Amino acid sequence: MSQILDPEEIQAQGGSFVLPFLHVPPDNLFALRAERLESLAAGNPMADYLRLIASLCRVQQSLLDQPPQDWTPDNQRLDLCRQHGLPPLAADSLVREVHWQVYLQALLQRCQPANDKVGQALDRLRDADEGQLKVWAISLLGGQYAGLPAALVPFLGAALQAAWSQWLLTLPTDNLKPCDSLNQCPACGSPAMAGVIRHRGKYTGLRYLVCSLCACEWHVVRVKCVYCEQSKGLKYVSLDDDRVAADKAPLRAEVCPGCNSYLKHIYLENDAQAEALSADLSSLMLDMRLDLDGVQRIAPNLMLAPGAA
Ligand code: FE
Numbered sequence: 287m288s289q290i291l292d293p294e295e296i297q298a299q300g301g302s303f304v305l306p307f308l309h310v311p312p313d314n315l316f317a318l319r320a321e322r323l324e325s326l327a328a329g330n331p332m333a334d335y336l337r338l339i340a341s342l343c344r345v346q347q348s349l350l351d352q353p354p355q356d357w358t359p360d361n362q363r364l365d366l367c368r369q370h371g372l373p374p375l376a377a378d379s380l381v382r383e384v385h386w387q388v389y390l391q392a393l394l395q396r397c398q399p400a401n402d403k404v405g406q407a408l409d410r411l412r413d414a415d416e417g418q419l420k421v422w423a424i425s426l427l428g429g430q431y432a433g434l435p436a437a438l439v440p441f442l443g444a445a446l447q448a449a450w451s452q453w454l455l456t457l458p459t460d461n462l463k464p465c466d467s468l469n470q471c472p473a474c475g476s477p478a479m480a481g482v483i484r485h486r487g488k489y490t491g492l493r494y495l496v497c498s499l500c501a502c503e504w505h506v507v508r509v510k511c512v513y514c515e516q517s518k519g520l521k522y523v524s525l526d527d528d529r530v531a532a533d534k535a536p537l538r539a540e541v542c543p544g545c546n547s548y549l550k551h552i553y554l555e556n557d558a559q560a561e562a563l564s565a566d567l568s569s570l571m572l573d574m575r576l577d578l579d580g581v582q583r584i585a586p587n588l589m590l591a592p593g594a595a
């Protein structure tokens with residue numbers, strides 16, 4: 287049985303350990319995603335797509351292992367962000383600069399097109415000038431999917447993720463503060479892609495949200511809508527599977543009747559190998575079902591244009 291304790295409750299019980307507000311991803315994050323996607327592809331109706339994303343994750347991992355440039359945010363920028371209460375890797379300003387585009391160009395060099403469609407998408411990105419790439423990236427990070435061709439989303443998203451995760455891994459994260467919205471990453475200000483319910487030791491039952499861009503994880507109390515902050519009437523919906531009881535499903539959507547939206551969560555207690563991005567992409571049937579029920583998805587996944595699957 288999960289133990290659900292909020293930081294306030296832990297303190298009230300005289301707990302002496304300091305709950306980490308943040309979890310920074312491991313430096314093999316993208317390799318883990320690739321492995322997981324490859325294993326989830328077997329038997330999945332979207333197997334080809336999951337394998338394509340797995341191959342992109344391998345390229346992302348190569349960008350982390352051998353970064354195409356050594357630019358990282360300098361202390362002056364970090365101080366300025368701190369003074370103004372902004373996330374130090376603020377996506378809405380950094381996306382307007384050129385640094386991330388070096389990651390895109392390296393990704394385009396390292397990608398092997400799996401088929402003609404992929405080749406065409408890669409060529410289109412290669413042919414685009416700096417200004418066009420910036421416009422597309424601003425649209426993607428702003429959730430304005432009509433502002434860029436759907437076929438480009440996974441490749442552009444992969445380059446952006448690799449750049450921001452690389453910068454996150456070099457950032458001192460000990461003094462990052464929560465943003466105004468529960469749904470906003472304290473490192474880069476992007477929205478959460480999914481939630482993770484942890485299962486080990488003192489952190490058992492605690493919820494962390496996973497950033498859609500930099501993969502940073504931040505703590506948010508459970509049983510509270512991350513969008514409207516209501517707790518009333520939340521429902522948990524999982525994919526029907528006769529082999530697993532509903533309250534043991536490793537992936538469940540927290541559906542809020544207050545703002546009529548949902549966020550998917552993975553429960554590590556029920557699947558210790560689960561990983562947020564791969565779990566999200568391999569459970570699009572759940573999104574389709576919730577869409578039919580008229581519940582809206584707010585969480586972005588930068589590897590997928592909504593409706594393109
Ligand atoms: Fe982030």
Ligand code: FE
Pocket residue numbers: 511512513514515516542543544545546547
């Ligand atoms: Fe809500």
